[in-house]
Amino acid sequence: xxxxxxxxxxxxxxxxxxxxxxxxxxxxxxxxxxxxxxxxxxxxxxxxxxxxxxxxxxxxxxxxxxxxxxxxxxxxxxxxxxxxxxxxxxxxxxxxxxxxxxxxxxxxxxxxxxxxxxxxxxxxxxxxxxxxxxxxxxxxxxxxxxxxxxxxxxxxxxxxxxxxxxxxxxxxxxxxxxxxxxxxxxxxxxxxxxxxxxxxxxxxxxxxxxxxxxxxxxxxxxxxxxxxxxxxxxxxxxxxxxxxxxxxxxxxxxxxxxxxxxxxxxxxxxxxxxxxxxxxxxxxxxxxxxxxxxxxxxxxxxxxxxxxxxxxxxxxxxxxxxxxxxxxxxxxxxxxxxxxxxxxxxxxxxxxxxxxxxxxxxxxxxxxxxxxxxxxxxxxxxxxxxxxxxxxxxxx
Amino acid sequence: xxxxxxxxxxxxxxxxxxxxxxxxxxxxxxxxxxxxxxxxxxxxxxxxxxxxxxxxxxxxxxxxxxxxxxxxxxxxxxxxxxxxxxxxxxxxxxxxxxxxxxxxxxxxxxxxxxxxxxxxxxxxxxxxxxxxxxxxxxxxxxxxxxxxxxxxxxxxxxxxxxxxxxxxxxxxxxxxxxxxxxxxxxxxxxxxxxxxxxxxxxxxxxxxxxxxxxxxxxxxxxxxxxxxxxxxxxxxxxxxxxxxxxxxxxxxxxxxxxxxxxxxxxxxxxxxxxxxxxxxxxxxxxxxxxxxxxxxxxxxxxxxxxxxxxxxxxxxxxxxxxxxxxxxxxxxxxxxxxxxxxxxxxxxxxxxxxxxxxxxxxxxxxxxxxxxxxxxxxxxxxxxxxxxxxxxxxxx
Numbered sequence: 001x002x003x004x005x006x007x008x009x010x011x012x013x014x015x016x017x018x019x020x021x022x023x024x025x026x027x028x029x030x031x032x033x034x035x036x037x038x039x040x041x042x043x044x045x046x047x048x049x050x051x052x053x054x055x056x057x058x059x060x061x062x063x064x065x066x067x068x069x070x071x072x073x074x075x076x077x078x079x080x081x082x083x084x085x086x087x088x089x090x091x092x093x094x095x096x097x098x099x100x101x102x103x104x105x106x107x108x109x110x111x112x113x114x115x116x117x118x119x120x121x122x123x124x125x126x127x128x129x130x131x132x133x134x135x136x137x138x139x140x141x142x143x144x145x146x147x148x149x150x151x152x153x154x155x156x157x158x159x160x161x162x163x164x165x166x167x168x169x170x171x172x173x174x175x176x177x178x179x180x181x182x183x184x185x186x187x188x189x190x191x192x193x194x195x196x197x198x199x200x201x202x203x204x205x206x207x208x209x210x211x212x213x214x215x216x217x218x219x220x221x222x223x224x225x226x227x228x229x230x231x232x233x234x235x236x237x238x239x240x241x242x243x244x245x246x247x248x249x250x251x252x253x254x255x256x257x258x259x260x261x262x263x264x265x266x267x268x269x270x271x272x273x274x275x276x277x278x279x280x281x282x283x284x285x286x287x288x289x290x291x292x293x294x295x296x297x298x299x300x301x302x303x304x305x306x307x308x309x310x311x312x313x314x315x316x317x318x319x320x321x322x323x324x325x326x327x328x329x330x331x332x333x334x335x336x337x338x339x340x341x342x343x344x345x346x347x348x349x350x351x352x353x354x355x356x357x358x359x360x361x362x363x364x365x366x367x368x369x370x371x372x373x374x375x376x377x378x379x380x381x382x383x384x385x386x387x388x389x390x391x392x393x394x395x396x
Numbered sequence: 397x398x399x400x401x402x403x404x405x406x407x408x409x410x411x412x413x414x415x416x417x418x419x420x421x422x423x424x425x426x427x428x429x430x431x432x433x434x435x436x437x438x439x440x441x442x443x444x445x446x447x448x449x450x451x452x453x454x455x456x457x458x459x460x461x462x463x464x465x466x467x468x469x470x471x472x473x474x475x476x477x478x479x480x481x482x483x484x485x486x487x488x489x490x491x492x493x494x495x496x497x498x499x500x501x502x503x504x505x506x507x508x509x510x511x512x513x514x515x516x517x518x519x520x521x522x523x524x525x526x527x528x529x530x531x532x533x534x535x536x537x538x539x540x541x542x543x544x545x546x547x548x549x550x551x552x553x554x555x556x557x558x559x560x561x562x563x564x565x566x567x568x569x570x571x572x573x574x575x576x577x578x579x580x581x582x583x584x585x586x587x588x589x590x591x592x593x594x595x596x597x598x599x600x601x602x603x604x605x606x607x608x609x610x611x612x613x614x615x616x617x618x619x620x621x622x623x624x625x626x627x628x629x630x631x632x633x634x635x636x637x638x639x640x641x642x643x644x645x646x647x648x649x650x651x652x653x654x655x656x657x658x659x660x661x662x663x664x665x666x667x668x669x670x671x672x673x674x675x676x677x678x679x680x681x682x683x684x685x686x687x688x689x690x691x692x693x694x695x696x697x698x699x700x701x702x703x704x705x706x707x708x709x710x711x712x713x714x715x716x717x718x719x720x721x722x723x724x725x726x727x728x729x730x731x732x733x734x735x736x737x738x739x740x741x742x743x744x745x746x747x748x749x750x751x752x753x754x755x756x757x758x759x760x761x762x763x764x765x766x767x768x769x770x771x772x773x774x775x776x777x778x779x780x781x782x783x784x785x786x787x788x789x790x791x792x
Contacts, residue, residue: 175659260656263571265684274683277673284680287670288661 001028002356005074005098007059007089008081009034010181011293011337012103012138014043015345016080018335019383021047026353031072033057034081046336059085065092074098078352080345083107083184090122090133099131099355103138103348104184105229110269114188114229120365127364134360135367137351138344139324140166140246140305141230143385145368146376147307147322148234153373155320159311160242162234163396167249168340169218170301170328176257177290179340183282189250189258190267194227196235196244207255213247213395215304216388217325223247223396233367247396261285296338299328303339308395321390334384346383350376397424398752401470401494403455403485404477405430406577407689407733408499408534410439411741412476414731415779417443422749427468429453430477442732455481461488470494474748476741479503479580486518486529495527495751499534499744500580501625506665510584510625516761523760530756531763533747534740535701535720536562536642537626539781541764542772543703543718544630549769551716555707556638558630559792563645564736565614566697566724572653573686575736579678585646585654586663590623592631592640603651609643609791611700612784613721619643619792629763643792657681692734695724699735704791717786730780742779746772 004027006016013032020027030047032040033055040054053072058064059081069077069092079089079102086106093100106118119135126133136142144164152159168179178185193204209225228246235241250258261267266285271278306323324343331342351368354360360371368376381387400423402412409428416423426443428436429451436450449468454460455477465473465488475485475498482502489496502514515531522529532538540560548555564575574581589600605621624642631637646654657663662681667674702719720739727738747764750756756767764772777783 176656256652257656257659260572260653261660263653264657264662264681266660266662266681268684272683274675274680275673277671279670279675279680281680281684284670284675284677285660285662287668288664288677 002026002075003029003031003073004076004078004352005031005033005069005072006078006080007033007057007065007085008079009036009039009043010080011291011341012345012348013080014293015335015337015341016078016348017043017047017052019346019349020352021050021052023349023353023383024050026356031055031068031074033068035059060088062088062091062095065089066095069093069096069098076101076352076355078348079103080348082181084109086119090119093131093133094122094125094129097129097131100133101137101348101352101355102135103142103344105136105141107187114191114227116229116232116367123365130363132355132362133365134351134355135365136230136233137347137368139347140164140228141233142347142351142368143324143343143380144305144307145230145234146373147387148238148309149369149371150373150377151307151309151320151322152238156309156311156313156318158240159238159309161310162241162244163308164228164230164246165213165215165223165304165306165308165395166247167213167215167218167221167223167304169215169221169249170299170303170339172295172299172338174290174295176254177292177295179292179295179338181292182286182289186258186261186267186282187269189224189226190262191227193225195225195246196231196241198242211396213249215395216323216390218302218304221249223249234369237367237369245396293337293341296328296332296336296341299332299338302327303343305343310394319392319394321393321395322387324385324387326385343385346385347380350380350383353379398422398471399425399427399469400472400474400748401427401429401464401468402474402476403429403453403461403481404475405432405435405439406476407687407737408741408744409476410689411731411733411737412474412744413439413443413448415742415745416748417446417448419745419749419779420446422752427451427464427470429464431455456484458484458487458491461485462491465489465492465494472497472748472751474744475499476744478577480505482515486515489527489529490518490521490525493525493527496529497533497744497748497751498531499538499740501532501537503580503583510587510623512625512628512763519761526759528751528758529761530747530751531761532626532629533743533764535743536560536624537629538740538743538747538764539720539776540701540703541626541630542769543783544634544705545765545767546769546773547703547705547716547718548634552705552707552709552714554636555634555705557706558637558640559704560624560626560642561609561611561619561702561704561791562643563609563611563614563617563619563700565611565617565645566695566699566735568691568695568734570686570691572650573688573691575688575691575734577688578682578685582654582657582663582678583665585620585622586658587623589621591621591642592627592637594638607792609645611791612719612786614698614700617645619645630765633763633765641792689733689737692724692728692732692737695728695734698723699739701739706790715788715790717789717791718783720781720783722781739781742781743776746776746779749775
């Protein structure tokens with residue numbers, strides 16, 4: 001029975017709070033804080049079985065976060081705020097000696113990076129403080145890391161290749177909208193593609209490599225090679241992997257919108273002088289686009305995310321695909337969220353439960369694949385993200 | 397030998413100043429004023445044969461404009477600033493008793509209109525003050541109005557239909573840019589299309605009617621029916637016209653960009669709350685796009701703008717097309733401007749010369765078609781915009 005501080009009040013936070021309340025054997029009390037307290041209140045008002053308090057906090061400010069922690073005494077901080085805010089929130093946890101979990105790696109505001117180096121640099125300080133940080137406990141990164149560790153533990157002696165495939169075949173009925181924070185979404189796909197091969201990372205121009213992938217329960221969808229942060233941690237922690245890639249689906253209309261927005265400069269993350277103010281075009285674009293949290297209501301279709309691995313088992317070649325399929329409309333029925341928020345929020349709750357129950361423990365900064373996958377895999381289906389596996393056929 | 401005040405320092409202004417200097421028999425001294433004095437200085441520094449003074453002015457502020465007029469004593473104010481500023485500049489001319497000319501009709505900031513009503517409402521006051529305003533002395537409106545008056549005078553007893561066709565077949569090598577003020581350009585084409593038929597104006601959804609038009613020296617180009625202000629004045633002053641339409645070419649890429657920018661809300665002209673400031677999305681977009689004045693350097697290809705008329709002459713059916721073809725690269729060689737700025741700027745200079753020489757005179761507010769077209773048509777070719785005519789074949 002644990003108290004947690006949840007920071008952030010977007011689409012993912014809504015799922016995390018509801019799922020924590022469903023898991024009241026572990027989560028007994030929540031303080032939900034974000035820059036806009038009214039967004040916290042809107043989420044909290046639906047939760048009846050455990051107390052959910054709300055507060056206003058500027059998560060860029062470590063001292064403000066630390067003050068909340070001192071007042072509330074949580075055992076764990078679940079960070080589902082903006083990735084820019086990972087470091088100040090980690091600083092606050094260090095200062096107050098509280099465990100930390102997030103779902104997306106730190107990224108500086110002025111440049112798209114998606115690297116773990118900044119957060120891994122906290123390892124010794126977390127270790128010395130006797131506390132634990134669990135990084136990237138969403139779906140991808142997160143469940144994909146656990147899938148890979150699970151495959152390694154049960155189905156491979158050696159993994160040669162890893163292809164993470166992420167398909168959203170949903171339709172939200174909007175001309176253009178992003179499924180999670182548009183700033184992050186657009187940063188991710190306007191930077192160079194990058195993959196791991198033969199001991200090094202290789203860059204390619206943005207969206208320049210793509211192929212049709214036939215997703216279970218969805219069908220063939222054009223999928224684009226792009227950089228995703230879990231590749232960095234997975235090849236570090238499973239160094240036998242010779243090649244690791246990440247693929248994501250995009251519709252032609254989405255790509256056309258993106259190309260135009262780049263053409264005119266609206267995806268820039270450097271500030272532009274405008275009428276005496278410094279405006280970051282991508283932030284202004286975000287203000288115009290629909291809030292991802294509002295997309296759920298009329299969302300139809302499914303997501304399919306998984307890991308395809310090749311390698312050897314008992315001296316024979318092995319090909320294995322492990323994946324989840326999630327339905328937008330069913331997610332909305334359950335927690336008033338679309339599947340992209342849902343698939344990210346459930347693992348935040350469950351990763352936290354692994355820490356609070358002591359099934360995953362350590363002192364320092366960790367990624368998901370560093371822990372025994374079995375207790376997580378035993379529970380994740382029950383919380384809404386059942387997994388399937390297929391042997392033999394190759395998707396990518 | 398006359399002194400003129402030129403307000404505005406964009407691409408058109410650059411052409412007007414250079415053309416006035418070429419016509420030093422009429423224009424002897426210029427005061428060039430705009431919000432940004434450095435832009436005036438950049439234009440003025442190339443002019444050696446007549447004095448060009450520069451000044452800073454906020455053209456939204458009639459009192460500031462009036463103060464400039466009092467200091468400089470011009471005979472005429474050439475307004476090539478933003479259309480929002482037509483009324484304060486007209487107010488200043490009224491206050492100081494100075495003649496006025498512009499190239500685009502007044503438009504309020506908060507709503508796209510393109511109607512003459514606001515400026516026509518100044519007629520009695522200009523008349524009482526004994527001064528003259530010449531509205532819309534660019535190419536379209538402007539030369540197209542004179543073409544129509546010329547056709548009426550020499551080639552028709554009765555005009556039945558008028559189709560103004562405006563083709564820019566140039567290539568500026570940019571992913572997306574507008575050829576004149578992007579705010580105005582985008583306002584023009586995101587509003588409903590409108591045409592005149594059988595005594596009334598009829599609206600259609602934006603860009604919903606289009607056809608291929610085979611332009612002389614250019615070839616076939618898809619052309620879209622849209623509203624253009626000269627239709628309003630031409631059917632008022634030549635009331636026999638039964639149908640009047642305006643067509644403009646757009647490339648598929650341009651339209652795709654426009655559709656996306658509309659989808660995401662970047663063409664909105666209502667203010668959006670953003671980080672404590674009120675930002676008009678279209679104005680912010682304008683700040684990101686290339687300045688139209690900078691497009692000239694690598695611009696290739698031609699423009700073709702003209703009027704196709706049908707009706708009767710001497711009891712027989714008459715079909716007539718009168719047009720100009722202008723080459724972007726040649727314009728740049730002559731005046732460091734692309735053809736869209738050039739075709740607008742030359743008629744500003746010549747319309748002003750018509751007023752200053754007394755060939756066109758009156759007290760009140762006038763459109764170009766209200767004057768004898770012959771002296772204008774005699775000169776316009778010499779200043780860089782020669783015209784061609786064709787009888788018989790129909791383009792539209």
